[in-house]
Amino acid sequence: MPDNNNKFCASNDVQIPAWVNETYFKKILKQQHRNFRKILHLTIIPATSPGESYTSLLMRIIIDIEMKDGFTQQKSYIMKTMLADAEGIGFINTLNIFPKEKQMYQQIIPELEQIYMQIGMNIKFAPKCNWAENVNGRISLVLEDLKTKKFSNINRLKGFNMKQMQRVLEKLAQFHASTAVWHQLNGPYPDDFKRTYLPANYHRSKSYQARVQSFKRAMTTWGFSDSESYVRCIPTADQFVQAAARCFNNDPQEFKVLNHGDFWSGNILLNNTLACDINELQFVDFQMCKWGSPAQDLWELIICSAHYSIRIKQFDYFVRIYHTHLVQCLKLLSYAKPLPLLKDLHMCMIKYGFWGYSTTFTHLVLILFPVDEEASLPKLMQPTEDGDLFRFKIYTNPLYVQAALSIFPFLQRRGILDF
Structure with a gap:
C-alpha cells in the first residue's frame, strides 16, 4: 500500500522502463508547445516503492525545456503505465482496468465536465490527460501534475474531519x-x-x-x-x-x-x-x-x-x-x-x-x-x-x-x- 502522505519518494530499486526517456517526451512537448525547442534536463521520480503496486508504475516526470525564443521553463507530469512483468498481470489484463481508465481520462471525464459547462459551471473532476496511448497492449497515460497546483492527500491514518x-x-x-x-x-x-x-x-x-x-x-x-x-x-x-x-x-x-x-x-x-x-x-x-x-x-x-x-x-x-x-x-x-x-x-x-x-x-x-x-x-x-x-x-x-x-x-x- 503506497504511503499517500509522502507518495512521491525516489526509490533506486524501482526499474524505470528504457523507453521512458527524452525521445518519448519530445513528441508530447512538441504537440503541447508550438515554440518548444529542446529538453535541457529530464528527471524521473518513482511514485511508488517496490512491491507497492501490482498493476501499474507511477512516475513523476520533471522536465526543464528551452523554447524557440530562448526562454526556459519547467514542466511536471504524472506518468502511469502498465507493469509488463507484474505478478498476475495476465489476470489483471482480463479485467480491462487500463483500457477503462484510458477511456475515463480521454473521453468520459471531459464529457462529464462538459455537462456542467453547458449550464455555466466550470467543474473539474480529475487532472487533465496530456497524452494517452496503447502500444501493443501497453497503455500509458501522461497526466497533469496536481502537486504543481498545491493539491495533496490527507493523512490516510487520520481520515477526513467533518468539514x-x-x-x-x-x-x-x-x-x-x-x-x-x-x-x-x-x-x-x-x-x-x-x-x-x-x-x-x-x-x-x-x-x-x-x-x-x-x-x-x-x-x-x-x-x-x-x-x-x-x-x-x-x-x-x-x-x-x-x-x-x-x-x-x-x-x-x-x-x-x-x-x-x-x-x-x-x-x-x-x-x-x-x-x-x-x-x-x-x-x-x-x-x-x-x-x-x-x-x-x-x-x-x-x-x-x-x-x-x-x-x-x-x-x-x-x-x-x-x-x-x-x-x-x-x-x-x-x-x-x-x-x-x-x-x-x-x-x-x-x-x-x-x-x-x-x-x-x-x-x-x-x-x-x-x-x-x-x-x-x-x-x-x-x-x-x-x-x-x-x-x-x-x-x-x-x-x-x-x-x-x-x-x-x-x-x-x-x-x-x-x-
Missing part, C-alpha cells in the same frame, strides 16, 4: 449526478463499466482461508465482550462470493451511477486555502469504475476515510449530505428520471451493505497500517507461517482495532453480517 467529509460527499454527488445524466444522454456505458468480476473457486482458495483464520484469531484479542458472536459472522468463501454477487444487480427501477470504485482518501486530492479550508477537490485512479448503486462509493468513503470519531456516529448524516447535494445537481442538470429518495438510498446502503464488510476486511486493514518495510500484499495473501505472522500483526494494529470495534457492532445492528 472535509462534507466537501468530499458534495463533490462525489456532483460526479455521480453527471454520470447519471451522461447515461441519460448517451445510453449505456461500455460493457467494461458494467461487467461483474467475481473470484472463481474461492472455496478452494488457500489465501482466503488463511486470511479468514488469521482474522478470526485476531478478533478474539480486540476486546469484544462476546468476540465469538462476531467470529461466527465471518463469511465462508461461498458466502463471500454470493454476497458480492448480490451487490451487482440490474434492477431497472433502482437509481444508478458510475461509481469511482476505489473511493478512499488516497484517490482524493485537496487544494486548501491559507485558512485550511478546502478550495478545490479532484479525483484520481479511475481503473475500477463500475455502473451500479452509489452505495458502493459511499460505503468505501465512509468506512475507509472518515475520521474514527465520526465514521459511525455521523454515518446516516453523511448519507443525507450526499443525497441532498445529489438531488440538487440532478435538478440543475435536468435529469429526466424520478429523483432518488433519501429513504431509498438508506435502504440501498443496507441492501448493499456487503461493501461495508468487504472494505473493512480487505481495504481498511491496509489503509490504517503505518508504513512498514515488512508490509507487502503477497505476504498478506500467502498461506505460510510468514504470512500468518504478518497477518496477525496487521489485524491487531491498534488503529485498525480501534476502527473495527465500532464498525463490526454497527454492521451487526443493521443485519449486514447475516451471511
Whole structure:
C-alpha cells in the first residue's frame, strides 16, 4: 500500500522502463508547445516503492525545456503505465482496468465536465490527460501534475474531519449526478463499466482461508465482550462470493451511477486555502469504475476515510449530505428520471451493505497500517507461517482495532453480517 502522505519518494530499486526517456517526451512537448525547442534536463521520480503496486508504475516526470525564443521553463507530469512483468498481470489484463481508465481520462471525464459547462459551471473532476496511448497492449497515460497546483492527500491514518467529509460527499454527488445524466444522454456505458468480476473457486482458495483464520484469531484479542458472536459472522468463501454477487444487480427501477470504485482518501486530492479550508477537490485512479448503486462509493468513503470519531456516529448524516447535494445537481442538470429518495438510498446502503464488510476486511486493514518495510500484499495473501505472522500483526494494529470495534457492532445492528 503506497504511503499517500509522502507518495512521491525516489526509490533506486524501482526499474524505470528504457523507453521512458527524452525521445518519448519530445513528441508530447512538441504537440503541447508550438515554440518548444529542446529538453535541457529530464528527471524521473518513482511514485511508488517496490512491491507497492501490482498493476501499474507511477512516475513523476520533471522536465526543464528551452523554447524557440530562448526562454526556459519547467514542466511536471504524472506518468502511469502498465507493469509488463507484474505478478498476475495476465489476470489483471482480463479485467480491462487500463483500457477503462484510458477511456475515463480521454473521453468520459471531459464529457462529464462538459455537462456542467453547458449550464455555466466550470467543474473539474480529475487532472487533465496530456497524452494517452496503447502500444501493443501497453497503455500509458501522461497526466497533469496536481502537486504543481498545491493539491495533496490527507493523512490516510487520520481520515477526513467533518468539514472535509462534507466537501468530499458534495463533490462525489456532483460526479455521480453527471454520470447519471451522461447515461441519460448517451445510453449505456461500455460493457467494461458494467461487467461483474467475481473470484472463481474461492472455496478452494488457500489465501482466503488463511486470511479468514488469521482474522478470526485476531478478533478474539480486540476486546469484544462476546468476540465469538462476531467470529461466527465471518463469511465462508461461498458466502463471500454470493454476497458480492448480490451487490451487482440490474434492477431497472433502482437509481444508478458510475461509481469511482476505489473511493478512499488516497484517490482524493485537496487544494486548501491559507485558512485550511478546502478550495478545490479532484479525483484520481479511475481503473475500477463500475455502473451500479452509489452505495458502493459511499460505503468505501465512509468506512475507509472518515475520521474514527465520526465514521459511525455521523454515518446516516453523511448519507443525507450526499443525497441532498445529489438531488440538487440532478435538478440543475435536468435529469429526466424520478429523483432518488433519501429513504431509498438508506435502504440501498443496507441492501448493499456487503461493501461495508468487504472494505473493512480487505481495504481498511491496509489503509490504517503505518508504513512498514515488512508490509507487502503477497505476504498478506500467502498461506505460510510468514504470512500468518504478518497477518496477525496487521489485524491487531491498534488503529485498525480501534476502527473495527465500532464498525463490526454497527454492521451487526443493521443485519449486514447475516451471511
